[in-house]
Amino acid sequence: MAVTLSEKAAKHVASYLVKRGKGIGLRLGVRTSGCSGVAYKLEFADAAEPDDIEFESHGVKVLIDAKSLPYLDGTELDYTREGLSEGFKFNNPNVKDACGCGESFNV
């Protein structure tokens, strides 16, 4: 089981963490909400929780709580630009269908 960051995403996360001045890494997760069932969680991590599973990708520490991992296994987090917009994108092989905006999904 693994979750990775693309090199570009890792670079952005690392620079955000430096500018933010604190935090040990990035926290990914899912929670039940949104129009299609489950929504992504993408946050800075200031401390590890007891049930966290840790990954390291391109030098950035990624924390995922054990319950979320099955939904995210195999995911690569990418950083991309689409038109005027730029931000992070979950390339998640588990997704069966997502809502139009992609902010929530089903597995």
Add this chain to the structure above:
Amino acid sequence: MALLQIAEPGESVAPHQHRLAVGIDLGTTNSLVATVRSGIANVISDDLGRPLLPSVVRYFADSRTVVGYEAQAEQALDPRNVIVSIKRFMGRGLKDIAHRESMPYEFEDAQGMVRLRTKAGVKSPVEISAEILRVLRSRAEASLGGPLVGAVITVPAYFDDSQRQATKDAAKLAGLSVLRLLNEPTAAAIAYGLDNAAEGVYAVYDLGGGTFDISILNLSKGVFEVMATGGDSALGGDDFDQRIFCWILEAAKLKPLSIEDARQLLTCAREAKEYLTQHGVAPITSRLNSGEVVDLRLTTGLFTEITQTLVAKTIQPVKRALRDAGLSVSDVKGVVMVGGATRMPQVQRAVGEFFRQEPLNNLDPDKVVALGAAMQANLLAGNRAAGDDWLLLDVIPLSLGLETMGGLVEKIIPRNSTIPIARAQEFTTFRDGQTALAVHVVQGERELVSDCRSLARFELRGIPPMVAGAARIRVTFQVDADGLLAVAARELTSDIEAGITVKPSYGLNDDEIATMLKDSMLHTKDDALRRALKEAQVEAQRLIEAVQSALKSDGELLSGEQQERIAAALAKLQTTALGENRRHITLAMDDLEAETKDFAARRMDKSIRRAFAGKSIDELESGTQLAKGMGEMA
């Protein structure tokens, strides 16, 4: 698939619940929009990657508009319908606009604000500004992927109430909800203050294209306070271009130029200025339409020399602002540089030498205001992270007060007070049976109403008839976080109330503010003397009226000889009160008071005997309260 941003721990929002907010620097020459993404403020560029939007709007006959670079490029083709620098007209009347004969526009005077006649019809500065804001709004919404919750828009610290109101109206017209208007220097301080998390007194030195502003700010315990502001509304980077231009004319011994050649050389001058930021020597080469060829070299040393006076001119307002704030150079912990013109090394050096420290310049001086506004917008939209709960204070640029008897100004809220603020003061009636009170709200530093700017007038009616001085009228001045003023007057014994929200029809422009401030400093002593004279005259008038009324009601208590002596003293005071000699007025008042002392005692006896309250003697002797008595029979 929507792109996601990193949230603070525990603050991931539910899908479709992002509170998208932006900061907008609505500038005279260029405008920017910025937002906070993943905790970092960034300027949003257009689809060609350009961060700036020239504040230029072109109108077409079919009501179509073009905003930005395209409109700017078409300026020469259609000068009347390509509107530049609209910010200078915001909230201003026709007579406020200097050099309008040299502008290509067709102005139309209108209630409150000037209008411009274009191919697409008559447009107000509010509508034109709204076109610019609309473009920034759609750029932001395209970039953020959803409708905006709101925007923080920056305005110059010297913008008065009507200019601020006009800016808010423009935002509304563009479909933006204004979370708050923010002073430009304060926004710059936010951009630096938060990034560097440093407390202390800071100076914000803002040298833009055409204006110079200095602000003294205090950052303490997470609170920003603007302590003083100053500047020069006719000094900016363009003046440096002009100096180089003049030097070229002289050095190349050119004949008088055509308009095209002058424009071309001015562009060369600006390019040379920008080149010298990174290099020691700038080549200036140009072939003019006249056939003449310019081939010169401008060194940093020479550039510094020919612009020395311009740089020195910015230091004067800096000194004044420091004095206003009651601070010296050594109190200033940091200097923030704002505006593209602060990139010039000689400006950096002069500022560094004056403040005896290296100025802060690690943020892009063109973007820093928009970045700070974005941070503030992010906070106000409710996206605050832990420990981000700072407040933000601004100041009012000129004192607010009202007119009292004799045309004097009673200042209620002094200049440089932090806003939001509310201040109340009690006033009373001037005459017996006075049932109405005229409230005249003024703005300015001078002692006499005639030297200040009139903002609004209203009347408080229905005061129950009482003896003079018995009514208690509480006048409250309230300035909200956007710098808009509300004034209310309330008679406390009867609870009647009247009020007004000041959206003044004519605003003060920054030149006027600067002139008014300068005048107040020049005339401080003068004003104090005039104020003292006016106060003596008001006091004398009050005494005269009190004695006359006493003579009328209780004259029979006096012998013929006593009556004559009082009448003589009264006549003498009436004559001297018309004159300009304060000492004579005071002496005549003393005389009249001495002559009426016995009369006063008799009246007192009489009133005690009658055990009924009529006019009391202490009205004849009171004085201190009178200067604050105000209002006339309306």
